Amino acid sequence: MTTAPDRRAALKARHRAAILHAARSLVAERSGPFFSADELAERADIARRTVFNHFASIDEILLTLCAEILDVIIDDFVSAVATRPVGADTLLALFDEITASLESTDLPATIASIGSLLGAPDVDDPRGDTLSDEAFTRVAERLLVEASRRHPGVDDLDVEILVHSLMSGVLVIAKRWVLLCGVRLDDDSRSQWRHLLNRLTSTLRSGYSSGS
Incomplete structure (x- = not known):
């Protein structure tokens, strides 16, 4: 009963x-x-x-809808990492695994979906910034668990720095991409995303010791 x-x-x-x-x-x-x-x-x-x-506000409802979208991409992204063959138990191998998964995951579609929920992009958007920061923190936390599981021989602090550096960088280029392209999805916007992602991963891979 x-x-x-x-x-x-x-x-x-x-x-x-x-x-x-x-x-x-x-x-x-x-x-x-x-x-x-x-x-x-x-x-x-x-x-x-x-x-x-x-819900406390309309904004909270919108954030909840965005979180639903992000849950799907987080699952896809972590699964993409988890299904890749484990390489050498080194920090470089881990970096390569994560960057390969970033390249294969359709992040532009997810970012565009969130943009359509939040409205037109704005360089000063507290609501969007709050969502973005929370979302990528969640991604980093879940990815950190998977990265540590796959590479137990790598120092845990090095793993944490690597994962959070990559995810923070993705957040930066995501905001830049939205300001450049809005929330449209076409060949040009996807090309812009690939350029930004390549710039991020190349910068993190090479570091700044040889830069000007």
């Missing part, structure tokens, strides 16, 4: 799912996060106050 707490939990889950579905559809229809709490509540067929029983 279903208990009252079970029914309440199921109702809360349905309401939360309805809110996210409504927000997702409104963003798709309006090409960005251009809707009010009242419009969201009407689309979800719930009371306005119910929206804020689940």
Whole structure:
């Protein structure tokens, strides 16, 4: 027999799912996060106050939708690393594995999807910066676990520095790419991404000792 707490939990889950579905559809229809709490509540067929029983703000709803997108790419990225043959138990081998996975993962599509949720790119976007920082920290944490598992002979501090350096660099070029290309996906924008990624990995691989 279903208990009252079970029914309440199921109702809360349905309401939360309805809110996210409504927000997702409104963003798709309006090409960005251009809707009010009242419009969201009407689309979800719930009371306005119910929206804020689940989420503190519209921004929190958008961040949740972005997190769903990122969860998929994080899984794909970590899986790409995990399925590659383990090379020598060295820091350079680990670097090569991660950079190869970065090159094979469709990061531009993910960044573009997030951009469509957050609206037009802005060089000074606290909301976007908060999401980006949180997202890439999550990627780095999960990747760090996999990297340490695959290369137990490499010093753990070296692994942590490498992983966070790469992920911080990816965050920097992702922001630059959005400012250059917006959220469009075409041959030119993908070429721009490959150029930025190659510049990042080449810089980290060679270091700065020979630079001017």
